[in-house]
Amino acid sequence: MPIALPGPLRVDDLHAAALPIIVEFPEPVSQAVAAGRDFLAAARGPIYGATTGFGALVGYAGRDTAADQADNTLAHLGAGQGPDLPPPVVRAALLVRAGSLARGLSGVSPHVITALTAALGTGFAPAVPRFGSVGASGDLIPLAYAAQALRGRGDAYLDGRRMPAADALAKAGLTPLVLDGRDALALVNGVSVTTAALGLAQRAARRSHLALQLLTALLTDLLGCDPQFLDARLIAAYAHPGAAVVADHLRAALAGMSASGTRPLQEPYSIRCAPQLLGAAHDALSYVDGVLDADLASVSDNPLLFPGDEAVLHGGNFFGQPAAFAADLLAVVVAQLANLAERQLDLLVDPARNTGLPPMLAAGPGRQHGLQGVQLATTAFAAHIRRDATPAGMQSLPTNLHNQDVVPLGTQAALRAYDQAELLHLLCGSLALGLRQAVHVGARRPTAPACAAVLARLEAAIAPVDPDRPLDADVRLAAGLCEDAAVEFSLKPRP
Structure with missing residues (x-):
């Protein structure tokens, strides 16, 4: 169009x-x-x-x-x-x-x-x-x-x-x-570069946010967790709108699931608190959406001319503080989403917490190493994102003979968020690859139809890790597959 x-x-x-x-x-x-x-x-x-x-x-x-x-x-x-x-x-x-x-x-x-x-x-x-x-x-x-x-x-x-x-x-x-x-x-x-970078970062982060909801549902199903942490009464008592949106989404993805009855009464926070964490991210991303809508509708320039009033007005409509604050918030959101994905993969590869699956999801532990390299990389990705999440929008330094005595540094904030969103994309791919491998090494197959459909898409495109092979391309492929599936699922009408 x-x-x-x-x-x-x-x-x-x-x-x-x-x-x-x-x-x-x-x-x-x-x-x-x-x-x-x-x-x-x-x-x-x-x-x-x-x-x-x-x-x-x-x-x-x-x-x-x-x-x-x-x-x-x-x-x-x-x-x-x-x-x-x-x-x-x-x-x-x-x-x-x-x-x-x-x-x-x-x-x-x-x-x-x-x-x-x-x-x-x-x-x-x-x-x-x-x-x-x-x-x-x-x-x-x-x-x-x-x-x-x-x-x-x-x-x-x-x-x-x-x-x-x-x-x-x-x-x-x-x-x-x-x-x-x-x-x-x-x-x-x-501030067109700032707005552009922030917009692209926000779009990527939103796709990963949707993917993490679907992957959280698939993880819950593969492990056989009790989904009571998504009960609508429980979430309503929390009163945060984003948590309600995410919990509804997760319940839809898990419709038809049967709990195994073998898991602990209370799951780790990376599962049990997922609606609260992902819900807070939803609310924060909605704020960034509002800033972007305003930026994309604005005249960012100086001076501005108003012929009907015969006025030439000099001002500061080129000052990118809103985008700077939004990009800093986006960086914090991406960092916590990265933490969630990294912790969920860590849970999945750990035999003490993954319902007895082999360590690192290796098909033959010792002779094979499964997701060991991928998990190392996710740790590095998460650390990189966290290190760079320091706010840029308050790092003002006067310049230009103090004509620009306060500056927002929004360009740095937005480009940083753009880089972080790409790493979050790879973290989602790493988790998706782990979930695909988990079924190969003994996890139960999903019981919820929506989760089964996601797994089937991954299985059709990616062979099991057996024997070991380089997995960098598989991580990228899995990231795109799970994000596309998540976007499609989010667009389906709910009963």
Whole structure:
């Protein structure tokens, strides 16, 4: 489905932008953008970035010509360092930027938005270094690299291959973008990289959250646990809405299950408290959803133009504090979900707690090692996620001659959450692989139809670990399978 600007954009649109997409810039929207541009041309008095220097140098006059002003805007921001951002993040950022500019309050030339939509219709992605943004006056440095690539300067990717940006534009059939000072500033003066990374991280975390619910149900069924910890009366007394949602989901997944009667009266917290833990995550993820909805509907820029009121207003709508707080919260949620997945796998491989299955789920302990390597890796993944969960949104350092005397550092927070969500995905795959192997080495087959369907999907795609083999690819495959199954199950109507 084409995406029509200015939106509202959705998180799924950001994910779709990883591949060539059709983004429409309807004529009425283009005309409104043009009206803002005409108002800018007629406006009198100093206008930040159009007639002035930038940042702490706003008190000085800008360059004499429009082209020089654009060069001056972007050249001094070419200070990023480190590895390139993943192209899907950069392409999602181009879509977010187009959505903001298309709202008609930035005074940008319509052809700038047309260039963004044209690039998104191809496999073009600017090469953007990871480090350099404080997420305050927008994602200035990373977006400057994106703007330069659209001009044919620097480097870019085309269909995953890195090359000079001019070559990538030519091969994609794109024309180098022509900018003046206001256009250049409008491209960089927003937190579009932050919003894009947070949106992609949130989507990945939500999929893993659903997968962990289904995997928790499968673990409960394979071990033969008593499901009374999901009783609706018990959960209602807890009074937290997320716990009720998750418990309903788990009860649906376990419908038809028969308890074995051999388990302890009270299961470990990684099973018994799963609705409370996953429910709290549900509520926190809902907060992040709200921040993203606002970010994707907002104009992140400075100044903003209101032609109907003949007003040019200078302010701070480029300040990414909401996304910074949301990304920090997401990091904490991902860390606790990672803890849950790691502890559930640890329970599953331990013969003292897994109803007598062989250690490490090895088909022939000693001669074979089963999930031993996978479990070691999950410990490393969980530790890595936990170590990086320190909040970024309160690490403010004054910069830019104290013009930016407080900064949110949301870009760092969002990119960190993006990385963590990928590790959580692998933890889910590791647990899914363990559950598939558990049945091979003696666990009972699931008694709930929904759990049996998940196991059947895993068994059809992944052979048992017998004999030992490298399991890295199997973990990735299992992660995708269980997340797809969880999303499908979540969409089924409930009785």
